[in-house]
Amino acid sequence: MTASPAGPGSDHPGRPAAIAAVQVTKRFPGVLANDKVDFHVDVGEVHTILGENGAGKSTLAAMLCGLYQPDEGQIFLSGAPVRLRSPREGLAKGIGMVHQHFRLVERFTVAENVVLGDPQQARFIKATEVEARVGEIGERFGLPINPRARIADLTVGQRQRVEIVKMLYRGADVLLLDEPTAVLTPNEVDALFQTVEAMTAEGKAIVFISHKLGEVMAVSDRVTVMRAGAVTGEVATADTSQRHLAELMVGRPVEVETRRGQSPSDVALSVQGLDVVEDGQKVVDGLDLEVRRGEIVGIAGVAGNGQRPLARAIAGMIKPSAGSVSICGKDVTAKGTKAARKAGLAFVPEDRLGTGLVPGLSLTDNMLLTRKRGFFVNRSEARAEVETAIVDYEIKTPSTEAQARLLSGGNSQKVLLARELANLGTPDGPQVVVVSSPTRGLDIGAAEFVRGLLHEARERGAAVLIISEDLEEVRSLSDRMAVLYRGRVAVEGPTDQLSIEQIGLAMAGVAEEGAA
Amino acid sequence: MNDTALVLTLAASMAAAVPIALAALGELLAEKAGVINLGVEGMMLIGAVTAFQVGDASGSLWLALLAGSLAGAVFASIHAFLCVTLRANQIVSGLALVIFGIGLSTFIGKSIEGQPLATDFRPVRFGALADIPLIGPLFFNQDPMLYATIAIAVLIGVYLNRTKAGLAVRAVGESPGTADTMGVAVAAIRYIHVMLGGLLAGMGGAYLILGQVPSWSQAGTTAGIGWIALALVVFASWKPMRVILGAFLFGFARRANFWLQGEGVDIPAEFLSMMPYLLTIIVLVVWGTRDLRRKIGAPAALGIPYIRDER
Ligand SMILES: Nc1ncnc2c1ncn2[C@@H]1O[C@H](COP(=O)(O)OP(=O)(O)O)[C@@H](O)[C@H]1O
Ligand SMILES: [Mg+2]
Numbered sequence: 001m002t003a004s005p006a007g008p009g010s011d012h013p014g015r016p017a018a019i020a021a022v023q024v025t026k027r028f029p030g031v032l033a034n035d036k037v038d039f040h041v042d043v044g045e046v047h048t049i050l051g052e053n054g055a056g057k058s059t060l061a062a063m064l065c066g067l068y069q070p071d072e073g074q075i076f077l078s079g080a081p082v083r084l085r086s087p088r089e090g091l092a093k094g095i096g097m098v099h100q101h102f103r104l105v106e107r108f109t110v111a112e113n114v115v116l117g118d119p120q121q122a123r124f125i126k127a128t129e130v131e132a133r134v135g136e137i138g139e140r141f142g143l144p145i146n147p148r149a150r151i152a153d154l155t156v157g158q159r160q161r162v163e164i165v166k167m168l169y170r171g172a173d174v175l176l177l178d179e180p181t182a183v184l185t186p187n188e189v190d191a192l193f194q195t196v197e198a199m200t201a202e203g204k205a206i207v208f209i210s211h212k213l214g215e216v217m218a219v220s221d222r223v224t225v226m227r228a229g230a231v232t233g234e235v236a237t238a239d240t241s242q243r244h245l246a247e248l249m250v251g252r253p254v255e256v257e258t259r260r261g262q263s264p265s266d267v268a269l270s271v272q273g274l275d276v277v278e279d280g281q282k283v284v285d286g287l288d289l290e291v292r293r294g295e296i297v298g299i300a301g302v303a304g305n306g307q308r309p310l311a312r313a314i315a316g317m318i319k320p321s322a323g324s325v326s327i328c329g330k331d332v333t334a335k336g337t338k339a340a341r342k343a344g345l346a347f348v349p350e351d352r353l354g355t356g357l358v359p360g361l362s363l364t365d366n367m368l369l370t371r372k373r374g375f376f377v378n379r380s381e382a383r384a385e386v387e388t389a390i391v392d393y394e395i396k397t398p399s400t401e402a403q404a405r406l407l408s409g410g411n412s413q414k415v416l417l418a419r420e421l422a423n424l425g426t427p428d429g430p431q432v433v434v435v436s437s438p439t440r441g442l443d444i445g446a447a448e449f450v451r452g453l454l455h456e457a458r459e460r461g462a463a464v465l466i467i468s469e470d471l472e473e474v475r476s477l478s479d480r481m482a483v484l485y486r487g488r489v490a491v492e493g494p495t496d497q498l499s500i501e502q503i504g505l506a507m508a509g510v511a512e513e514g515a516a
Numbered sequence: 517m518n519d520t521a522l523v524l525t526l527a528a529s530m531a532a533a534v535p536i537a538l539a540a541l542g543e544l545l546a547e548k549a550g551v552i553n554l555g556v557e558g559m560m561l562i563g564a565v566t567a568f569q570v571g572d573a574s575g576s577l578w579l580a581l582l583a584g585s586l587a588g589a590v591f592a593s594i595h596a597f598l599c600v601t602l603r604a605n606q607i608v609s610g611l612a613l614v615i616f617g618i619g620l621s622t623f624i625g626k627s628i629e630g631q632p633l634a635t636d637f638r639p640v641r642f643g644a645l646a647d648i649p650l651i652g653p654l655f656f657n658q659d660p661m662l663y664a665t666i667a668i669a670v671l672i673g674v675y676l677n678r679t680k681a682g683l684a685v686r687a688v689g690e691s692p693g694t695a696d697t698m699g700v701a702v703a704a705i706r707y708i709h710v711m712l713g714g715l716l717a718g719m720g721g722a723y724l725i726l727g728q729v730p731s732w733s734q735a736g737t738t739a740g741i742g743w744i745a746l747a748l749v750v751f752a753s754w755k756p757m758r759v760i761l762g763a764f765l766f767g768f769a770r771r772a773n774f775w776l777q778g779e780g781v782d783i784p785a786e787f788l789s790m791m792p793y794l795l796t797i798i799v800l801v802v803w804g805t806r807d808l809r810r811k812i813g814a815p816a817a818l819g820i821p822y823i824r825d826e827r
Pocket of ligand 2: 057100
């Protein structure tokens with residue numbers, strides 16, 4: 001497809017697309033993040049960019065809003081070519097982006113965040129005027145929010161509303177929502193979809209970014225599928241199916257996974273009455289948890305409800321203020337990371353670089369970090385392991401000696417998983433594994449491989465604890481699951497006996513006591 | 517008799533507070549925009565030596581003050597360039613600025629060492645008000661720079677908390693990524709406020725030599741005031757009016773000797789000259805403790821370079 005002078009690809013002859021990218025290419029050092037991508041969204045429509053992590057969705061959106069400039073290709077706004085040199089220029093032209101990682105000033109109130117950078121704002125700010133307009137926008141688009149609240153006091157779902165209000169306040173006609181549902185509870189997702197509907201009804205064009213097929217089918221009019229930086233298809237939602245979209249996304253037919261029944265045996269990881277205090281707040285509050293050999297337990301919940309301190313307390317990285325953690329019968333409470341590992345723990349932390357890998361060391365050296373025995377290191381053995389991992393996980397790296405920090409997020413995660421999951425459940429290897437978001441950032445191929453590894457480890461009798469904000473990830477992997485809310489277990493039970501409504505309510509903190 | 521000594525000391529403390537307060541207010545502006553500048557002492561020296569030279573040549577107090585202030589701003593632009601454009605480590609760059617400032621001002625000040633300056637600030641008398649006991653000499657018979665400094669603090673407070681531009685500054689210091697997406701020019705704001713910081717530090721240095729110390733004596737001219745100013749920003753939790761109050765306190769500490777001696781108490785001079793560095797250590801401890809920093813209200817992105825492409 002090439003750019004016609006009248007502007008590119010609208011689905012409505014005679015009416016230009018609200019915003020369009022024609023043959024845009026963006027390179028980062030060593031990666032072709034967008035390769036001759038065509039994309040457009042029409043007025044009053046929702047057009048989804050679907051693709052796995054690393055497919056190039058955020059990069060495309062960043063070019064549409066002015067955060068990045070394309071190396072090649074052209075952006076069109078209502079049919080006219082534009083150059084957006086900064087988000088400020090994008091906003092001035094009515095393009096607003098809601099980033100995957102929120103961009104809010106935590107210390108500011110909602111109203112302060114909303115007027116920040118607004119060229120229409122007079123020199124002196126009248127808070128009441130701003131508050132009134134925020135209220136009015138909230139009402140119109142179903143985004144109830146208290147303009148005087150401080151961001152730091154808001155839930156993730158509320159923060160997202162602020163992000164959207166912010167863009168509407170600035171008069172955005174094109175809204176780019178980058179994976180907006182990733183952090184929401186199911187009920188919040190429903191509310192978001194209603195907001196999207198209200199926005200399209202007013203003639204806004206919505207670019208919706210997601211890797212979740214179900215949502216995409218529910219919310220969008222059209223879908224552009226990306227894989228490895230290139231567009232692999234563009235279809236109307238009415239003419240397609242989840243299966244077809246998945247194939248476009250992955251590049252080959254995908255299997256639907258099945259869960260086998262298991263008979264878990266003795267308890268390998270036991271957490272009792274755990275309290276963790278951070279900044280004077282109880283972030284984990286009297287938590288009990290048991291994981292048996294031969295089972296996968298999943299922890300779900302909206303981010304910031306105690307997942308991170310729980311994982312860190314188990315791994316011995318922080319001292320709980322009360323309660324105990326024992327691994328394979330050994331009490332390791334507050335004994336440090338070394339004791340936990342010695343007792344049989346493998347640990348894949350949330351922040352892969354930093355706690356998981358040493359950014360400045362080579363992959364081989366990183367592989368050697370957790371070796372238990374010996375004084376001298378066996379480099380050739382470690383290098384062989386990295387080589388196997390590179391093949392198994394399809395890790396994209398220049399060599400085994402490349403520094404870990406040079407790898408993309410997905411790839412460094414694969415190295416970390418390869419290290420931590422090796423020999424899991426074998427007599428020599430770790431018996432208990434705690435993994436944060438095991439498949440986050442992985443392409444479907446590698447994700448399948450990791451799932452396979454976790455399942456295998458379970459068969460061998462390892463105890464697996466998965467902690468993830470991605471509800472689907474938890475539901476698809478775990479035999480049992482628990483939902484965390486404010487540092488407590490809000491609901492728990494066998495995964496196939498918990499309904500999505502039950503889980504959703506628990507995530508939002510309105511659960512009834514102890515279901516299932 | 518002792519009462520008068522105390523009143524005189526208090527009045528002198530308020531004047532002694534001026535250079536500290538000016539420098540701290542400048543540092544507050546830079547830090548609110550997310551840039552810490554340890555180079556305050558260096559900027560003050562540059563401001564002082566420039567003011568002396570210009571005052572000597574022109575005989576105009578106000579011209580000297582202006583020149584000293586501008587010199588401070590220009591000198592601070594080095595820090596802005598290193599930290600904003602080149603994204604250097606702000607601590608290292610700030611320390612370099614101190615060392616460079618000491619060296620450069622010593623060089624410029626070679627010819628004037630030990631010389632007194634002819635001009636001086638005269639107090640502004642508020643008529644009969646100045647004759648009220650205690651309050652009069654303290655508040656209504658001071659030199660104009662004291663009043664100007666308080667006005668500057670009030671203006672900074674209004675600017676940061678009530679205006680659109682101030683909101684943008686605070687956003688840049690808290691979360692530059694957010695400010696950027698909202699259309700705020702992050703680099704420009706950081707440049708401007710680092711330079712405003714230099715301007716006020718330079719002004720502080722200029723006032724010091726024009727109104728307080730008898731002559732230019734190299735690094736001894738500022739005698740660690742720049743470090744006190746740095747600490748003061750932290751102790752004042754980045755609030756301009758608290759900076760003023762704190763500056764009076766430090767000003768009193770610098771002038772208390774006179775009164776205390778009259779009372780028969782003798783504090784070793786070494787103790788006073790040690791104070792700036794002691795305070796600096798405390799500040800660096802605070803700086804190193806993230807939780808503590810957040811609790812006392814440090815801008816969240818203080819000291820962190822902003823890179824748009826960062827993931
Ligand atoms: N600022 C950047 N610097 C270097 N590489 C980047 C940058 N942003 C994205 N990439 C790379 O570009 C590719 C696409 O990334 P992204 O657009 O974030 O994907 P998605 O949003 O679909 O998950 C990935 O391989 C990623 O590692
Ligand atoms: Mg993305």
